[in-house]
Amino acid sequence: MTATATPARRTAPARASRGLWRDALARLTRNGPALLGMFFIVVFVLAAVLAPVISPYDPIAGSLANRLQAPGTAGHVLGTDLQGRDELTRILYGARISLQVGVISVIMGLAIGGTLGAIAGAFGGAVDNVLMRMVDVLLAIPGILLAIGIVAWLDRGLPQIMLAVGMTNAPIFARILRGSLLALREADFVVAARSIGATPLRLLLRHMLPNALTSLIVAATLALATAIIDVAGLGFLGLGPPDPRTAEWGTMLTDSTKYLREAPYLIFFPGIAIVISAIGFNLLGDGLRESLDPRLRR
Amino acid sequence: MAKYIVRRILSAIPVLFGLSIVLFSFIHLLPGDPAAALLGQHATPELTAKIRQQLGLDQPLYVQYLQYLTQLLHGDLGKSVINNRPVITDFANRFPGTVELTLAALVFAVGIGIPLGRFAARHTQGWQDGVVTVISLFGISIPIFVLGLTLQYVVSVQLHWLPTSGRLDPRTTIPSVTNFMLIDTLLAGRPDAFVDALRHLILPAIALGSIPLAIITRITRASVLDVNNEDYVRTARAKGLTERRVDDRHIMRNAWLPVVTVIGLQVGGLLAGAVITETVFSWNGVGRWVVEAIQDHDYFVVQSSILIFAFIFLAVNLIVDIGYAYLNPRIRYA
Numbered sequence: 001m002t003a004t005a006t007p008a009r010r011t012a013p014a015r016a017s018r019g020l021w022r023d024a025l026a027r028l029t030r031n032g033p034a035l036l037g038m039f040f041i042v043v044f045v046l047a048a049v050l051a052p053v054i055s056p057y058d059p060i061a062g063s064l065a066n067r068l069q070a071p072g073t074a075g076h077v078l079g080t081d082l083q084g085r086d087e088l089t090r091i092l093y094g095a096r097i098s099l100q101v102g103v104i105s106v107i108m109g110l111a112i113g114g115t116l117g118a119i120a121g122a123f124g125g126a127v128d129n130v131l132m133r134m135v136d137v138l139l140a141i142p143g144i145l146l147a148i149g150i151v152a153w154l155d156r157g158l159p160q161i162m163l164a165v166g167m168t169n170a171p172i173f174a175r176i177l178r179g180s181l182l183a184l185r186e187a188d189f190v191v192a193a194r195s196i197g198a199t200p201l202r203l204l205l206r207h208m209l210p211n212a213l214t215s216l217i218v219a220a221t222l223a224l225a226t227a228i229i230d231v232a233g234l235g236f237l238g239l240g241p242p243d244p245r246t247a248e249w250g251t252m253l254t255d256s257t258k259y260l261r262e263a264p265y266l267i268f269f270p271g272i273a274i275v276i277s278a279i280g281f282n283l284l285g286d287g288l289r290e291s292l293d294p295r296l297r298r
Numbered sequence: 299m300a301k302y303i304v305r306r307i308l309s310a311i312p313v314l315f316g317l318s319i320v321l322f323s324f325i326h327l328l329p330g331d332p333a334a335a336l337l338g339q340h341a342t343p344e345l346t347a348k349i350r351q352q353l354g355l356d357q358p359l360y361v362q363y364l365q366y367l368t369q370l371l372h373g374d375l376g377k378s379v380i381n382n383r384p385v386i387t388d389f390a391n392r393f394p395g396t397v398e399l400t401l402a403a404l405v406f407a408v409g410i411g412i413p414l415g416r417f418a419a420r421h422t423q424g425w426q427d428g429v430v431t432v433i434s435l436f437g438i439s440i441p442i443f444v445l446g447l448t449l450q451y452v453v454s455v456q457l458h459w460l461p462t463s464g465r466l467d468p469r470t471t472i473p474s475v476t477n478f479m480l481i482d483t484l485l486a487g488r489p490d491a492f493v494d495a496l497r498h499l500i501l502p503a504i505a506l507g508s509i510p511l512a513i514i515t516r517i518t519r520a521s522v523l524d525v526n527n528e529d530y531v532r533t534a535r536a537k538g539l540t541e542r543r544v545d546d547r548h549i550m551r552n553a554w555l556p557v558v559t560v561i562g563l564q565v566g567g568l569l570a571g572a573v574i575t576e577t578v579f580s581w582n583g584v585g586r587w588v589v590e591a592i593q594d595h596d597y598f599v600v601q602s603s604i605l606i607f608a609f610i611f612l613a614v615n616l617i618v619d620i621g622y623a624y625l626n627p628r629i630r631y632a
Binding site: 133134136137140141142143144145148149152153225229232233236237238250253257260261264267268271274275278279282283 | 441447450455
């Protein structure tokens with residue numbers, strides 16, 4: 001079909017749709033807050049990827065002679081920490097852990113929650129009932145307690161933290177996908193596909209899942225913000241990476257709490273890093289939600 | 299209505315039952331041995347075996363589970379392997395601290411979030427809405443520990459306005475009656491200590507309440523805007539009612555439902571947030587107790603406290619659902 005839209009009466013000519021994703025992308029690039037969010041995320045990702053290029057210092061080894069140098073000291077823009085390590089270097093390397101653990105934990109959550117939600121939503125009935133009661137059980141345990149429990153159970157380590165944070169998101173993803181799929185089960189195009197003999201698997205994969213993904217994508221983007229906060233929270237509670245010298249934002253904060261009076265910058269800089277990356281994903285998530293469902297826009 | 303309540307209570311039972319199985323298996327898969335943890339440095343293979351027998355840990359898992367379930371149904375939550383006190387006693391001692399903190403955070407979040415959301419909705423075209431949006435964005439993006447430490451530094455260390463941590467000045471002694479510091483200080487007839495307890499409560503409540511504040515602000519704004527577009531609101535304005543009357547009688551009455559639901563849902567988040575808040579502010583509550591129990595491998599404390607947390611969470615959800623059904627009859631018959 002050619003894009004020869006008939007002009008509506010006394011209004012601007014209607015623009016032909018270029019498909020859900022391209023329309024959404026076009027709306028997203030016009031959304032100021034979402035662009036700001038993307039900018040924060042790009043800075044965050046670049047910091048993580050380019051950490052060794054940007055900083056000449058070692059994030060783990062320091063010299064005690066250099067400890068607690070104030071921000072602005074020559075060669076140490078953000079000062080040095082208790083062990084004389086460059087604070088900026090540790091924040092840059094900390095971005096690596098947050099990004100890595102955040103992204104992988106959300107992927108794990110999507111894999112576990114998405115599978116549960118897809119099965120429950122596609123089959124409905126008893127399967128749905130049993131799976132959703134399992135999800136209810138997981139949802140009844142406060143997220144951070146579940147994560148703390150999993151790390152305590154499996155011992156400290158990055159894969160354990162990823163799984164722990166992923167498991168706190170999994171029931172939420174399961175609920176969202178199941179809800180979208182249940183709503184689609186009786187949609188006209190699904191009924192039509194079913195009536196011409198599409199198999200349940202084909203119905204799920206070709207017709208229902210692509211239409212149910214939008215809300216899951218938004219939830220996953222917003223979950224990245226909470227994942228970064230949760231990872232730092234575990235670090236803050238002493239359940240971070242097993243090597244206490246690792247540059248991880250939450251662990252860096254715990255190390256510095258005793259020096260709140262002498263060196264408050266050791267709290268502020270990692271804190272600002274966590275907040276900016278969380279704001280980035282929150283803004284992008286909100287922007288995606290508005291772009292994918294323009295009715296929500298106010 | 300009664301039928302609906304019964305149905306909702308019955309549906310919570312399988313969840314609690316499932317939770318007991320999950321927690322039981324979870325605890326028994328934890329590395330470390332409760333008997334060895336109990337004995338500490340004095341652990342010898344013989345003593346460990348004896349303690350394992352006393353605790354019933356030498357029985358097959360299903361027998362242990364059945365024993366655990368029987369005890370649970372009799373209200374027995376087991377004993378701490380560290381101090382040998384019944385879990386329920388320690389829980390009861392520390393729970394009021396968490397409730398006090400959670401309620402204060404909720405009051406802060408609701409007391410500021412709802413007016414802020416209404417204010418933003420009234421000025422959608424103006425800069426005011428932008429400012430409120432930024433506040434709520436920060437609210438959901440600042441981790442409790444970052445906000446808590448920042449407040450401690452600015453308000454306590456620099457300005458000396460409020461105390462840094464704890465529930466009461468360590469030099470003040472108040473007899474524990476209810477373990478709610480605000481109530482105990484009043485019962486002891488010590489208004490000075492009451493003010494001190496209140497001053498200790500402010501910073502942790504703000505740190506814990508920041509996320510619910512942001513969420514309540516957002517949902518109130520969205521809900522008011524939704525109702526604002528309804529025909530009956532336009533009619534109310536068209537017949538010349540004052541804006542204040544339209545707001546109170548026509549908009550808010552209908553905008554309450556989603557706001558009430560979200561407030562109820564925040565309780566779970568607040569209980570989870572209390573774990574970190576209590577650690578930052580050295581607050582003597584259940585959250586810090588659970589973290590310490592996990593670090594000490596105090597199995598029964600972990601198992602039982604998470605179960606109680608979940609029970610409270612489910613109970614609050616149930617109350618919210620029932621309240622919602624009461625407010626909105628369509629739910630009852632769905």
